[in-house]
Amino acid sequence: MDEFQEILQDFLIESFELIEQLDQDLVTLETTPEDLELLNRIFRVAHTVKGASSFLNFDVLTHLTHHMEDVLNKARHGNLVINPDIMDVILESVDLMKGLLVTIRDTSADTGGEDVSGCVARLDACANGTNPSKAEAPVAAVEEIADVTPTTSTPNADGEVLRVEDEPDVDYSDYSDDDIEAEIERLLNNRQEEDKARRDAKIAAGEEVESFPEVEPEVATPAAEPAPVAVPEPVVAAPKAEATKPDAKKAAPAAVEQTIRVDVKRLDHLMNLIGELVLGKNRLIKINDDVEERYEGEEFLEELNQVVSIVSLVTTDLQIAVMKTRMLPIGKVFNKFPRMIRDLSRELNKKIDLQISGEETELDKSIVEEIGDPLVHIIRNSCDHGVESIDDRVATGKPETGVIGLKAYNEGNHIVIQITDDGKGLDTDMLKMKSIEKGIITEKEADSMSDKEAFGLIFRPGFSTAAQVTNVSGRGVGMDVVKTNIEKLNGIIDIDSEVGKGTSMKLKIPLTLAIIQALLVGVQEEYYAIPLASVLETVRISKDEIYTVESRSVMRLREEVLSLVHIGDIFEVERVFDASEHAYVVVLGLAETKIGLIVDSLVGQEEIVIKSLGEYLKGIEGIAGATIRGDGGVTLIVDVAALMHMAKTVKSTINSQVENKSSGGEKTQASDYKVMVVDDSKTDRTIIRKSLESTGITLVEAADGVDALNILKSGDHHFDAMLIDIEMPRMDGYTLASEINKYNKYKNLPLIAVTSRTGKADRMRGVESGMVEYITKPYSPEYLANVVKRNMNFKF
Amino acid sequence: MSDKLQNIINNQQQQNGVEHSDIDNIVQLVGFIVGDEEFSVPILSIQEIIKPIEWTRVPQTPTYVLGVFNLRGTVIPLIDLRQKFGLSAKNHTDETRFIVMRNDEETAGFVIDNLTEAIRLNKRDIGAAPDTIAEAESMIEGVGKQKDRIITILKVDKLLERDF
Numbered sequence: 001m002d003e004f005q006e007i008l009q010d011f012l013i014e015s016f017e018l019i020e021q022l023d024q025d026l027v028t029l030e031t032t033p034e035d036l037e038l039l040n041r042i043f044r045v046a047h048t049v050k051g052a053s054s055f056l057n058f059d060v061l062t063h064l065t066h067h068m069e070d071v072l073n074k075a076r077h078g079n080l081v082i083n084p085d086i087m088d089v090i091l092e093s094v095d096l097m098k099g100l101l102v103t104i105r106d107t108s109a110d111t112g113g114e115d116v117s118g119c120v121a122r123l124d125a126c127a128n129g130t131n132p133s134k135a136e137a138p139v140a141a142v143e144e145i146a147d148v149t150p151t152t153s154t155p156n157a158d159g160e161v162l163r164v165e166d167e168p169d170v171d172y173s174d175y176s177d178d179d180i181e182a183e184i185e186r187l188l189n190n191r192q193e194e195d196k197a198r199r200d201a202k203i204a205a206g207e208e209v210e211s212f213p214e215v216e217p218e219v220a221t222p223a224a225e226p227a228p229v230a231v232p233e234p235v236v237a238a239p240k241a242e243a244t245k246p247d248a249k250k251a252a253p254a255a256v257e258q259t260i261r262v263d264v265k266r267l268d269h270l271m272n273l274i275g276e277l278v279l280g281k282n283r284l285i286k287i288n289d290d291v292e293e294r295y296e297g298e299e300f301l302e303e304l305n306q307v308v309s310i311v312s313l314v315t316t317d318l319q320i321a322v323m324k325t326r327m328l329p330i331g332k333v334f335n336k337f338p339r340m341i342r343d344l345s346r347e348l349n350k351k352i353d354l355q356i357s358g359e360e361t362e363l364d365k366s367i368v369e370e371i372g373d374p375l376v377h378i379i380r381n382s383c384d385h386g387v388e389s390i391d392d393r394v395a396t397g398k399p400e401t402g403v404i405g406l407k408a409y410n411e412g413n414h415i416v417i418q419i420t421d422d423g424k425g426l427d428t429d430m431l432k433m434k435s436i437e438k439g440i441i442t443e444k445e446a447d448s449m450s451d452k453e454a455f456g457l458i459f460r461p462g463f464s465t466a467a468q469v470t471n472v473s474g475r476g477v478g479m480d481v482v483k484t485n486i487e488k489l490n491g492i493i494d495i496d497s498e499v500g501k502g503t504s505m506k507l508k509i510p511l512t513l514a515i516i517q518a519l520l521v522g523v524q525e526e527y528y529a530i531p532l533a534s535v536l537e538t539v540r541i542s543k544d545e546i547y548t549v550e551s552r553s554v555m556r557l558r559e560e561v562l563s564l565v566h567i568g569d570i571f572e573v574e575r576v577f578d579a580s581e582h583a584y585v586v587v588l589g590l591a592e593t594k595i596g597l598i599v600d601s602l603v604g605q606e607e608i609v610i611k612s613l614g615e616y617l618k619g620i621e622g623i624a625g626a627t628i629r630g631d632g633g634v635t636l637i638v639d640v641a642a643l644m645h646m647a648k649t650v651k652s653t654i655n656s657q658v659e660n661k662s663s664g665g666e667k668t669q670a671s672d673y674k675v676m677v678v679d680d681s682k683t684d685r686t687i688i689r690k691s692l693e694s695t696g697i698t699l700v701e702a703a704d705g706v707d708a709l710n711i712l713k714s715g716d717h718h719f720d721a722m723l724i725d726i727e728m729p730r731m732d733g734y735t736l737a738s739e740i741n742k743y744n745k746y747k748n749l750p751l752i753a754v755t756s757r758t759g760k761a762d763r764m765r766g767v768e769s770g771m772v773e774y775i776t777k778p779y780s781p782e783y784l785a786n787v788v789k790r791n792m793n794f795k796f
Numbered sequence: 797m798s799d800k801l802q803n804i805i806n807n808q809q810q811q812n813g814v815e816h817s818d819i820d821n822i823v824q825l826v827g828f829i830v831g832d833e834e835f836s837v838p839i840l841s842i843q844e845i846i847k848p849i850e851w852t853r854v855p856q857t858p859t860y861v862l863g864v865f866n867l868r869g870t871v872i873p874l875i876d877l878r879q880k881f882g883l884s885a886k887n888h889t890d891e892t893r894f895i896v897m898r899n900d901e902e903t904a905g906f907v908i909d910n911l912t913e914a915i916r917l918n919k920r921d922i923g924a925a926p927d928t929i930a931e932a933e934s935m936i937e938g939v940g941k942q943k944d945r946i947i948t949i950l951k952v953d954k955l956l957e958r959d960f
Contacts, residue, residue: 276869279869526852526853570855571855571856572855572856573855611870611871612871613854613864613871613873614871614872614873614902614903614904615901615902615958616873616902616904616956616958617854617857617861617864617873617958620854620855620856620857621856622855622856623854623855623856626852626864626871628866628869628871632850632866633850633852633866634851634852634863634864634865634866634871635852636852636854636864
């Protein structure tokens with residue numbers, strides 16, 4: 001049973017690989033129906049699958065592929081011209097074949113999955129429609145029996161000829177002696193089987209000519225019989241199929257790529273080990289730096305230096321090498337699109353040409369697996385909404401055939417996949433209108449939206465610009481999926497569009513996920529690592545450049561308005577130190593959104609290995625994992641997608657300091673204004689209180705400078721002005737004023753001196769220490785009230 | 797003389813026999829103090845005991861989760877048992893230790909005030925947890941009685957279970 005499973009696995013892997021190639025070949029075939037080489041290749045795929053499946057007793061699959069083979073065989077011999085209608089049937093049967101293979105993969109049996117009878121009938125119609133002569137039938141029957149031997153050779157009717165060109169393709173150089181023995185025996189067996197089958201066929205042909213479709217079940221039974229002889233066969237067949245495949249692609253039979261299949265788990269393990277090595281290397285470099293500082297000029301340092309640089313160099317090379325083993329060409333994903341475009345253009349009655357370039361660009365296997373779905377959605381969208389109908393295109397003076405471009409290329413540590421179309425483009429006004437209609441955005445939001453932001457609307461869930469929901473798209477799900485998947489890969493989406501000219505969508509995706517470059521940032525005493533893939537740029541701004549729009553902090557970055565969030569608000573960092581006048585903003589981009597993250601300091605760029613936080617701490621919002629730094633400490637890695645989500649709801653404190661400065665909120669009545677009165681004399685305080693009573697301003701009293709400073713620091717009150725006596729015990733008015741001015745947030749707090757000192761020198765000292773007004777005792781109550789009101793913009 | 801020797805040998809054999817038969821019934825525990833109480837966990841669930849090292853705070857967690865620390869290349873959560881048991885936080889002293897415990901799927905470090913000793917208890921001397929504590933939520937496996945003292949045995953699975 002295990003052996004069967006093993007064979008089955010090989011069969012499935014091989015079949016899926018063959019079919020992938022098949023789709024592309026078939027579409028090419030439609031444009032060049034007389035390409036014999038191509039036809040032969042396609043025929044061989046159907047044939048190989050049939051042979052193997054009959055050996056494994058998958059009767060339904062065998063039945064289907066057999067009839068496919070018939071049609072293809074006729075085409076190959078020039079008895080049938082492939083036209084679009086026939087191609088439709090062939091493609092349908094290829095789809096069925098895929099379906100069956102999936103069923104086999106999931107259930108190890110091909111029954112109960114797809115119903116092939118309809119398709120088989122159509123295939124027969126194709127085969128017979130152009131060549132109904134009964135004389136052909138016996139040949140087919142003969143082929144059928146002959147093929148029971150599961151080889152990749154061609155049927156015996158022309159087997160002799162084709163065998164010669166098929167078999168030598170196999171590269172025996174990497175076979176062991178035993179394998180060659182087995183191979184020779186197999187070939188001998190094949191020959192015997194074929195002879196036997198031919199004899200049988202001659203006898204069988206007589207009765208079976210009449211009832212062609214019924215041939216199947218009877219043939220399937222003998223299929224099982226040669227099995228014991230052919231048991232070693234599939235094991236040999238797998239490498240053989242591989243060996244011949246590159247030949248078929250390049251049509252140059254010489255260079256054979258030598259490959260081995262490796263379990264992905266082993267590669268993952270290797271990658272993990274490399275990760276550990278990278279951490280070790282980081283640590284070593286850190287220690288080397290420390291040692292260098294301490295023992296400067298000593299001889300052994302140079303040696304140490306050399307070793308460290310060699311280790312670090314080799315580690316980097318090793319890491320790249322292992323990464324490369326996991327790389328697959330993106331062509332693996334691109335391959336399915338020609339077929340998709342063909343089907344879509346027929347369905348939508350449009351003429352669309354797909355131009356693929358850069359399919360040899362490589363990226364990590366895990367990413368290749370994730371990128372397929374988003375691309376399908378984007379291309380469907382381009383076909384359905386982008387490219388116009390033939391009439392529309394002609395009317396606007398464009399060529400009948402629309403062009404969709406699919407291009408991949410490397411850009412630094414990223415791969416960029418660009419999807420372009422020359423269709424009608426995205427109309428921002430229309431996008432906004434639709435979004436308002438569907439309640440996705442408000443009219444106000446729409447007005448303040450830039451073009452780029454408007455393009456981003458197509459990624460909102462529930463959005464669809466199609467007036468009608470078609471079979472192809474318009475359910476408003478697809479593009480949302482694109483966004484989520486790209487975000488998962490830490491990728492960035494960039495849309496450009498011009499009405500009438502077309503749309504271009506760029507997906508920028510990091511090459512690998514396990515070991516990444518990160519930007520280390522500091523907030524208070526903590527450090528966080530941000531994946532560099534998501535960092536667009538960093539800017540240093542002064543606090544004045546932060547504006548508040550609808551209670552959100554924003555800044556102007558060149559032409560754009562960027563919303564801001566403080567990393568401390570996201571990660572609940574206690575703010576002990578006073579922030580300086582300047583802040584660093586890390587501009588993060590993910591999918592199509594951007595946000596500015598305010599941090600206290602930028603530490604630098606480092607290569608980090610992502611480690612999980614374990615079961616106990618998994619799923620912490622905003623944290624993607626942890627990494628170990630050169631000093632042995634743990635640094636958390638920011639999950640940029642989650643952070644952007646959190647930024648929408650998190651309570652911002654960026655501007656609270658700014659608010660403190662001005663007033664601490666809206667003033668709705670006179671008593672919202674607060675003034676501190678600092679004077680050591682109770683009488684003087686009472687006089688001030690009496691003078692200001694009529695205004696209704698709230699007063700807080702302090703007996704001296706120290707007292708005043710404590711009240712201020714406690715943060716219980718937001719003062720709009722302070723009245724300060726100069727001569728006081730413990731701390732005088734001048735000292736108090738200069739102390740207060742040391743705090744950034746009190747820079748704008750008006751300090752008013754109320755004193756009996758009238759000398760010029762005293763006034764000067766007052767100005768130097770930061771007082772804005774100087775009132776001399778005695779004063780009239782109205783004068784005092786007016787000065788206070790003026791200094792705090794009293795509105796009542 | 798030979799009788800005496802025989803006696804001694806017999807005695808030894810008896811003792812050995814007793815130990816052999818008892819080995820299945822003996823539970824080895826490691827005792828430690830958190831606050832004013834002595835607790836213990838089975839020695840087999842302890843991976844190692846280390847002196848306090850630096851850790852990194854993890855946001856959005858309860859206060860008793862101090863953060864994560866690096867144990868020879870593995871990132872491990874650190875939990876303060878004082879705060880987990882509802883006591884106030886305390887600065888680490890020379891006696892403070894991290895006990896790294898693990899079960900099948902999870903490993904975590906626990907901060908304790910100080911270690912006491914390794915304890916060998918006969919299974920007979922372990923009683924059930926007091927009835928007043930709801931069975932499912934209880935972190936207490938049982939109560940061990942030894943001469944003049946009582947030792948609370950904790951459920952390691954429960955300690956390692958995320959409850960936020």
